[in-house]
Amino acid sequence: MTSxxxxxxxxxxxxxxxxxxxxxxxxxxxxEPGQFVVLQGQVxxxxxxxxxxxxxxxxxxxxxxxxxxxxxxxxLSVIDQMPRNASVQAIEPTRCLALASWDLLDLLESDAKLSxxxxxxxxxxxxxxxxxxxx
Amino acid sequence: MALSPQELVxxxxxxxxxADLSRPQLEQVAHKMTEESYPxxxxxxxxxxTGTGFYVILDGEVAVRIDGDExxxxxxxxxxxxxxxxxxxPPVADVVTTRQLHVLHLGGPExxxxxxxxxxxxxxxxxxxAMRLRNASQLRS
Numbered sequence: 001m002t003s004x005x006x007x008x009x010x011x012x013x014x015x016x017x018x019x020x021x022x023x024x025x026x027x028x029x030x031x032e033p034g035q036f037v038v039l040q041g042q043v044x045x046x047x048x049x050x051x052x053x054x055x056x057x058x059x060x061x062x063x064x065x066x067x068x069x070x071x072x073x074x075x076l077s078v079i080d081q082m083p084r085n086a087s088v089q090a091i092e093p094t095r096c097l098a099l100a101s102w103d104l105l106d107l108l109e110s111d112a113k114l115s116x117x118x119x120x121x122x123x124x125x126x127x128x129x130x131x132x133x134x135x
Numbered sequence: 136m137a138l139s140p141q142e143l144v145x146x147x148x149x150x151x152x153x154a155d156l157s158r159p160q161l162e163q164v165a166h167k168m169t170e171e172s173y174p175x176x177x178x179x180x181x182x183x184x185t186g187t188g189f190y191v192i193l194d195g196e197v198a199v200r201i202d203g204d205e206x207x208x209x210x211x212x213x214x215x216x217x218x219x220x221x222x223x224x225p226p227v228a229d230v231v232t233t234r235q236l237h238v239l240h241l242g243g244p245e246x247x248x249x250x251x252x253x254x255x256x257x258x259x260x261x262x263x264x265a266m267r268l269r270n271a272s273q274l275r276s
Contacts, residue, residue, distance in 0.1 A: 116251070
């Protein structure tokens with residue numbers, strides 16, 4: 001599992017010690033086509049990284065994005081502890097690594113590189129949203 | 136209108152970005168960053184252009200404009216410039232002073248090291264960026 005996590009941009013450059021802690025607290029989950037991974041409006045309990053398969057991100061009735069292997073989602077609710085702002089539904093059989101909120105927050109406090117990667121990921125999404133907004 | 140080191144640390148202590156820092160850590164921040172003042176109407180970040188920095192507002196106000204449309208006003212305690220530094224991309228907005236501005240400035244290349252040295256600042260920044268993402272999402276829906 002370390003190698004699967006090592007390929008995820010979110011965890012790039014993260015110390016070996018943090019990666020070992022990460023592996024120890026990460027679970028694997030499988031989803032059938034059509035199954036929801038997270039539901040809009042629910043309070044988030046974790047972050048997900050796609051290992052295989054693909055998902056659609058839906059806000060209301062509108063599909064706003066599709067994500068595939070090595071993409072992550074669910075981080076926003078972990079950081080600000082607000083309800084999920086979108087639902088995520090498996091398109092095909094999909095395997096995810098799941099990291100619980102409290103474990104992620106622990107890691108963020110101790111590993112500055114992981115926080116930096118996460119800020120970059122969020123910042124890129126803010127920009128992406130801005131661009132979509134222009135259309 | 137530069138503040139004395141004592142006044143500067145007192146001012147920083149009142150800003151939420153630095154709320155978790157001890158007095159010696161605030162002194163480090165004050166030492167690391169440069170105080171600057173700008174008159175009204177000055178463009179501090181320029182949409183589409185490189186050459187940036189990270190700014191924390193001590194006093195005054197700026198407008199954030201994209202293609203001439205005002206998107207936000209930032210005031211005391213707010214910060215800007217971090218997105219383009221962290222993404223390595225030019226700013227996507229103009230930032231223009233609407234009141235006489237007093238800021239702390241950190242050069243772009245120094246931001247990553249600065250955040251690594253001060254995880255509590257990074258965590259506060261992470262929360263702010265998360266909030267912006269939520270607001271951007273809500274604008275869309």
